Amino acid sequence: MESATYKGYVLWGHAIREQQEILERERYASSGTVTKGGKFVEASGILEVVDSELDAEQLGLEWARAWVDSHA
Known part of the structure; x- marks a missing residue:
């Protein structure tokens, strides 16, 4: 999980590991979250x-x- 501060908000970038089959390569689902003042604002x-x-x-x-x- 990666975070950044932007215009008074704390932003989070998420990577969720996905693997359908054992022999398939790992892939990552991306999502984002916006917080302000330690409180949840929005998620993607x-x-x-x-x-x-x-x-x-x-x-x-x-x-x-x-x-x-x-x-x-």
Whole structure:
């Protein structure tokens, strides 16, 4: 889980490991969460499934920044 502070909000990018079959490569579902003052504000749900944990976290953070820009 990756976090960032943006315009007074704390944003979280999540990577949820998915593996359908033992022989398949690991994939990561991305999601984002927005908090302010230690309280939950909004969450994205699953945004996309990608090959990298870091990519998944970054997608979540990008979503959270966009949410703040359109709602703050």
